[in-house]
Amino acid sequence: MQTYLDFEKPISDLEAKIHELKKLAAEDESIDTSDEISRLEVRVKEATRDIYSKLGAWEKTQVARHPQRPHFVDYSAHLFTEFTPLAGDRNFGEDAAIQAGLARFNGMPVALIGQEKGSDTKTRLKHNFGSPRPEGYRKAIRIMEMADRFGLPVISLVDTAGAYPGVGAEERGQAEAIARSTEMCLGLKVPMISIVIGEGGSGGAIAIATGNRVYMLEHAIYSVISPEGAASILWRDSTRAREAATNMKITAEDLKGLGIIDEIIPEPVGGAHRDPKTVMDAAGKVISSALKDLSKLSGDEVRAARRKKFLDIGRNL
8 A cells, every 4th residue: 555745645636536436447347437547647647746856855854764665675685686694793682673694796796784674563673663773783894894804895775764872772882883883884995885775864874884885866865863853952843854854965966966975876756665676776787887896996995995985075065
């Protein structure tokens, strides 16, 4: 069943009429509704194109959080083969919010890391809504160390509102784990490619997104804090999240202009949730191209280029 966002009401009304007409035609074969359905389908496409061509930062935030948007498990199943998830940080335990392991991409062995939010109540609870605990980042570090040792490119898919802020996570060194994961990314002598597929929230995102190439889907967001969190801190009013989102420059277009990301991956009209295969195929092409470019560099050159990339952010603003 399609989930509609607040600003998609014109689309939902039209598609509801189409559903009613199809149901009517199915119940009574003497009624021909094909012309009216065709007319409404054209109007749906036009309305969707019009609405999505004018999205602001807050609307894009809602699209990035859409419950039917493809998640890590969808990308791993579609783009990779022989994905073997590895569990545990060899210190405290397993964290299901971060999925990490070994896989093949177009036949090439790679290390694959990403946050998984879950798609229903059961899986969302299992994956802690995509908010990792320290052991998740330490697991990511373990996989990156293994990738570096065996010369495997690292691919990370970022989709988190932020690292889990619970007391237990803080007691086990959340900030230290994030810092060491970011440090590990910077120190890799193998190519690292990161894609923000939904939300890129704060240090919880950058801990696995400090790559040689950083991409964002068209309607993804990437920020130091959520719009609601920023509004609560700045104005003590979380209802001003729309205003915060606009001023924070969190969209792919904003971040490309600031030089923080390398490229924007287009989404189908209506968002990735309306045509997951198309957007995942587009992500696969970007990964393939980046791996081809980075394969020409030596290990030291890969690491030096990555460090320079992040040190140069903001210098020309």
